[in-house]
Amino acid sequence: MTISRREFSRLGALGFAAHAFSTVPVLGQSEQKKIGYCVIGLGRIADHHMRGIAQSSTSTVTALVSGHRDKAEKIAAQYGVPKISIYSYEDMDRIRENKAIDAVIVCLPNSMHAEYTSRSAKAGKHVLCEKPMAISVAECEAMISACKAANVKLMIAYRLHYEPLTLKTIKMIRDGAIGKVEAIDSANGFNIAPNEWRSTHALGGGGPLMDVGVYSLNATRYLTGEEPVAFTAVATTPDHDGRFQGVEENLAWTMKFPSGAVASCTTTYGASMPGYYKVFGSKGWLEVDEFGYEGLHLTANYRNDRNAPATKIDERNPEPDPKQFTRQIDHFSRCIRENRTPDTPGEEGLKDMQHIQSIYKAAGITLG
Template identity: 35%
Template sequence: MKTNRRNFIKKTSFALAASTVPFSNIYALKPKETLGVALVGLGYYSTDVLAPALKLTKHCRLTGIVTGSPHKIPKWQKQYGIKDKNVYNYDNMHEITNNPDIDVIYIVLPTGLHAKYAIKAANSGKHVWCEKPMARTAIECQAIIDACKKNKVKLSIGYRMQHEPNTQKIMKWAKTKPYGDIQTVSARAGYYDPRENHWKLKKEMGGGALYDMGVYSINGIRYSTGEEPIKVLSASHSTERPELFSEVDETTFFKFEFPSGAIGRGWTSFGKSMNELTVTTKDGFYILKPFQSYSGVRGYTCTDEKLLPFKGNQQAKQMDDDSLSILNNTNVLVPGEEGMKDIVLVEAIYKSAKTGSEVKL
């Protein structure tokens, strides 16, 4: 029977506590310099974005996959050199517990499955990275957080924008206010999605524009103000393709009020292309356009300061930052609590749109 990593560490700790002999004289483990990452779900984002980014990372590398599509396995093994013993399916994923090649499990599944498999990942004793949006409900978010705390593993949510330098400057300005107090923030995130048979059209799977693209707008408004909303003032849905969007929203508008009196306005859509963050202040303004693209995030200010695009790969930077927090045992940049705050607001926006009234938070 194999000894899992947590039991080994626990037993080693007890032995050390009972000994006065220095640790280095008993047993010296060479610290890892890079972490092994297993991607769970081999759809577009894993295939076309994350896996290529993992070729660019310095502190982590792709060592495993979890998939329910056996026909995809040979191509992934050939392209990334993944060993047979590091290939799993959704039923035997728990066996990763005993695999020293895998340190992190990255959940890249439809939103409605995030909680189930993030909790499985935590229970395996591995660190958890979970794509945004974190889950369908705040209750599910809390369950993920609790599972990670119980198993003493780190949890990070895939908000790549918070790792991007121009976005980080906007977040800093929320505190330093170089152009005066923030008065309004507007955030627009959307694209035209022509697909007629996709999980993002299904409510049970966590589909809809607000969950998918709307989280960019919600998070952008929050990090641009540096505050948490005290109420959803209004919200509404609209669609030009009701035959497709019978279960979920195609386009959503929402309006927040913050403790300082600042107002946040958000738009998100699967029917319109939009990608802009605008902050107006007492003494001026600043803009990111685009503000949530995979590359080319740029902007300018009322004083003609240019916010030039980051030349690196956003996803590689995100995963390297999160890896360093594990290797150095420091706080992750985007913890589960941050992801949960957005889902609380998603639920409040849906409630406001349904009732036609404001929702206090």
């Protein structure tokens, strides 16, 4: 279902876009202009992105797109954005004329990602889009095509791909620390408040799998380095309290990978479910608590042979929020400067959406 910009503005879950110029010293080079960003969508996730940009040496906020002018002006003053660089959803195509904008960050509800990615690409701006990339495989493919046609870069905001403890975990598995991966267990969810846009099909495109569940799905892929080939799934809605408007409340699924590894994942909008994944290997196990913006905790226990003493790891990443967002934006800005493909391009989001479609099909749910 498509929802209009005017209807979205009335719902109160807004958008904005930000961008600004300046010069900064950069690694062995004289001086380079910061990459200017226009953040589209003035909700909670946009605040994390903007605070991450504020701590970046490569990037800056230079424009806003919002359906609420008053709110946008307050944020503009906070980040030094001129009022002339505040746009509405209706006139945001004028960002083409703003030379201070190099790229946009799409922070809107899921069902609006495709439209605003394509419009931004047509305006000649690189795009960093929040996950899930879109609400269908067809939309993901259209976004990739639009960015390629406009010769702009498209990156999906998988911030954990740039987080040090996650990268360490992946390296440990690739180096064989816990042996051959046999199974993965993962969960992520929360008890959603009434009237959240996420709980409506029109804006969310689906239930928790489209939101927090994508963390577990994506984790199984980067941990194994493989794409799943078989799926089972079941969806339920125990709470008939009006919060779930055409979407599931709970979803549990299993996946089989080409190597023979299996994964079991659960996601919910009906309970507090702190995110985690645990990987079981032939030589031991490792676990990471939280998919959150800070406080990731790695524990592991493994041994090279049965007679050797166990190696134990208990490590936390002390970096506070919004450091993950700073790392992510620095990566994208470097890709723009150096004309490199991001580590999490549109194709990464497309793969997740293809698997989400398979999970929903296994649960008897039709997208669209």
